Amino acid sequence: xxxxxxxxxxxxxxxxxxxxxxxxxxxxxxxxxxxxxxxxxxxxxxxxxxxxxxxxxxxxxxxxxxxxxxxxxxxxxxxxxxxxxxxxxxxxxxxxxxxxxxxxxxxxxxxxxxxxxxxxxxxxxxxxxxxxxxxxxxxxxxxxxxxxxxxxxxxxxxxxxxxxxxxxxxxxxxxxxxxxxxxxxxxxxxxxxxxxxxxxxxxxxxxxxxxxxxxxxxxxxxxxxxxxxxxxxxxxxxxxxxxxxxxxxxxxxxxxxxxxxxxxxxxxxxxxxxxxxxxxxxxxxxxxxxxxxxxxxxxxxxxxxxxxxxxxxxxxxxxxxxxxxxxxxxxxxxxxxxxxxxxxxxxxxxxxxxxxxxxxxxxxxxxxxxxxxxxxxxxxxxxxxxxxxxxxxxxxxxxxxxxxxxxxxxxxxxxxxxxxxxxxxxxxxxxxxxxxxxxx
Amino acid sequence: xxxxxxxxxxxxxxxxxxxxxxxxxxxxxxxxxxxxxxxxxxxxxxxxxxxxxxxxxxxxxxxxxxxxxxxxxxxxxxxxxxxxxxxxxxxxxxxxxxxxxxxxxxxxxxxxxxxxxxxxxxxxxxxxxxxxxxxxxxxxxxxxxxxxxxxxxxxxxxxxxxxxxxxxxxxxxxxxxxxxxxxxxxxxxxxxxxxxxxxxxxxxxxxxxxxxxxxxxxxxxxxxxxxxxxxxxxxxxxxxxx
Numbered sequence: 001x002x003x004x005x006x007x008x009x010x011x012x013x014x015x016x017x018x019x020x021x022x023x024x025x026x027x028x029x030x031x032x033x034x035x036x037x038x039x040x041x042x043x044x045x046x047x048x049x050x051x052x053x054x055x056x057x058x059x060x061x062x063x064x065x066x067x068x069x070x071x072x073x074x075x076x077x078x079x080x081x082x083x084x085x086x087x088x089x090x091x092x093x094x095x096x097x098x099x100x101x102x103x104x105x106x107x108x109x110x111x112x113x114x115x116x117x118x119x120x121x122x123x124x125x126x127x128x129x130x131x132x133x134x135x136x137x138x139x140x141x142x143x144x145x146x147x148x149x150x151x152x153x154x155x156x157x158x159x160x161x162x163x164x165x166x167x168x169x170x171x172x173x174x175x176x177x178x179x180x181x182x183x184x185x186x187x188x189x190x191x192x193x194x195x196x197x198x199x200x201x202x203x204x205x206x207x208x209x210x211x212x213x214x215x216x217x218x219x220x221x222x223x224x225x226x227x228x229x230x231x232x233x234x235x236x237x238x239x240x241x242x243x244x245x246x247x248x249x250x251x252x253x254x255x256x257x258x259x260x261x262x263x264x265x266x267x268x269x270x271x272x273x274x275x276x277x278x279x280x281x282x283x284x285x286x287x288x289x290x291x292x293x294x295x296x297x298x299x300x301x302x303x304x305x306x307x308x309x310x311x312x313x314x315x316x317x318x319x320x321x322x323x324x325x326x327x328x329x330x331x332x333x334x335x336x337x338x339x340x341x342x343x344x345x346x347x348x349x350x351x352x353x354x355x356x357x358x359x360x361x362x363x364x365x366x367x368x369x370x371x372x373x374x375x376x377x378x379x380x381x382x383x384x385x386x387x388x389x390x391x392x393x394x395x396x397x398x399x400x401x402x403x404x405x406x407x408x409x410x411x412x413x414x415x416x417x418x419x420x421x422x423x424x425x426x427x428x429x430x431x432x433x434x435x436x437x438x439x440x
Numbered sequence: 441x442x443x444x445x446x447x448x449x450x451x452x453x454x455x456x457x458x459x460x461x462x463x464x465x466x467x468x469x470x471x472x473x474x475x476x477x478x479x480x481x482x483x484x485x486x487x488x489x490x491x492x493x494x495x496x497x498x499x500x501x502x503x504x505x506x507x508x509x510x511x512x513x514x515x516x517x518x519x520x521x522x523x524x525x526x527x528x529x530x531x532x533x534x535x536x537x538x539x540x541x542x543x544x545x546x547x548x549x550x551x552x553x554x555x556x557x558x559x560x561x562x563x564x565x566x567x568x569x570x571x572x573x574x575x576x577x578x579x580x581x582x583x584x585x586x587x588x589x590x591x592x593x594x595x596x597x598x599x600x601x602x603x604x605x606x607x608x609x610x611x612x613x614x615x616x617x618x619x620x621x622x623x624x625x626x627x628x629x630x631x632x633x634x635x636x637x638x639x640x641x642x643x644x645x646x647x648x649x650x651x652x653x654x655x656x657x658x659x660x661x662x663x664x665x666x667x668x669x670x671x672x673x674x675x676x677x678x679x680x681x682x
Contacts, residue, residue, distance in 0.1 A: 004549055011537045344533045347494055348547040348594070349522020351515050434494040437529065 027370025363421025
């Protein structure tokens with residue numbers, strides 16, 4: 001019967017091309033608006049390392065001054081970064097299964113075979129566990145080894161850098177200059193771009209991936225000044241590198257891999273005891289406010305998903321609801337217009353269920369057509385977003401279709417339209433046939 | 441075949457109650473050709489709708505083919521309509537965007553017949569009404585008489601025990617009306633019970649029985665001799681009023 005209903009649906013839709021086009025367009029517009037906002041929202045709010053959500057923790061400690069909190073708008077939050085003193089002290093703990101400290105650097109890569117112009121390379125200075133903690137995929141080689149605070153001059157290249165400098169070949173073992181200092185390539189990453197960039201939301205949750213990763217200890221060896229965010233609560237002038245390292249300025253992110261509650265509690269106690277010892281030594285005038293924050297909470301407390309996006313998402317769904325309400329109205333009108341024929345079918349033996357199914361199939365056909373058109377419009381909308389935000393890497397990176405997005409869109413189209421068409425299809429099946437036969 | 445006893449049907453609105461059928465009693469035996477006549481608003485069509493299970497009734501007993509239908513579910517009523525009853529309407533009620541073949545196919549589809557059996561039945565029904573060569577024609581491409589013959593083919597394709605015809609010649613000229621009546625008589629002779637609603641006395645006379653309905657009541661149920669009806673038609677020169 002399904003094929004029969006499908007045939008009847010196509011005939012019925014062809015009978016009223018104007019109404020059909022109106023319905024399909026209404027659904028398509030609603031779906032397209034939702035696709036665009038959902039895609040951006042999903043990318044912004046998604047947890048790119050959800051499988052380790054309750055294993056990875058951002059480590060924060062309130063080292064801020066007594067006068068006011070780090071963020072007066074959120075006074076309960078500790079600064080999202082640590083001082084060099086605290087980060088390196090906590091890094092010495094053996095409690096975490098893995099731990100990493102990191103900061104963002106500007107870098108120049110040069111010295112590759114045939115390279116004439118240095119390549120500007122966004123760089124992450126970090127410790128070796130960074131790669132294993134965050135499940136960073138390697139194309140060639142792996143992370144550097146050795147002691148975190150006394151590493152060899154080794155570098156891991158991002159895919160873009162390796163493609164540019166070595167034509168995408170295995171460059172492990174080759175030597176390259178990072179800010180004019182010789183580093184040996186030990187690893188090359190595959191295309192890796194977690195969105196949002198959860199491990200450093202302070203320097204931009206939607207920034208492009210780094211081109212190079214160098215051992216953290218080397219930036220102090222080379223006295224390189226970080227290019228990422230740095231907050232200081234004292235107005236003491238910093239005149240040399242040693243003063244920077246000893247200052248109360250926060251500029252280092254720290255993450256710890258704590259797979260069990262027991263390990264988590266032990267590390268929390270370790271951080272608290274370190275804090276207490278420092279306080280006794282005259283630091284940390286503010287009350288105890290240390291946190292171990294998992295990834296999803298970290299994204300939330302740092303406002304990665306803007307309230308604008310949430311409002312936009314609500315508006316898009318409201319728009320879809322309006323489109324669907326219009327579709328309900330059009331479907332009711334169309335189905336009621338065909339009521340005399342339904343009366344004939346009922347007289348000839350069609351049950352209410354059969355009439356309902358016949359009309360539901362028609363709704364499904366409209367839904368599929370609306371969904372497909374909506375998908376096309378949504379894709380065009382995302383191209384538009386990319387074009388408008390071409391200068392803004394965040395939206396530019398986000399505005400692309402992913403398979404999950406397409407699945408969402410199709411499910412949304414099918415479910416919402418079927419839900420919208422259920423009532424008209426049900427209503428038409430309940431019509432008393434005799435009344436409509438008489439009027440025919 | 442059909443037995444109604446004290447069947448009543450009242451249409452209610454906020455302001456008025458209309459008694460469409462009042463203690464309506466009628467028995468039609470299998471194979472009979474019965475004409476139901478009466479003035480407009482007398483309850484003829486309501487009777488036909490109740491008899492055809494298109495409407496429910498308020499009180500009384502109605503048995504169709506030996507089965508009490510008053511408590512049947514909507515599904516069961518639909519199935520009974522599909523298997524036991526064929527409808528012929530004054531305005532043909534063909535589905536405009538289906539061709540002749542597909543129109544006749546409609547009741548068979550709801551019976552979930554296999555394609556081969558459906559095809560056999562459709563072909564046979566269309567041959568009987570003389571339209572076997574018009575299967576691909578759309579209703580709008582046919583004359584009124586042809587459309588009514590398609591409707592008759594649709595009514596008989598499922599081989600129903602009872603055909604309910606509501607003014608089947610009302611929209612036809614006299615020649616076509618006669619052809620349709622001849623066809624109905626032919627179908628009746630093959631054993632199908634026919635109940636024909638009409639207010640045309642000439643048509644009523646061609647039936648075996650003539651039921652006269654006034655104000656929802658059966659006033660008269662006098663039997664007609666079909667032979668006599670045929671003689672009278674012959675005396676009138678064979679013409680029939682439209």
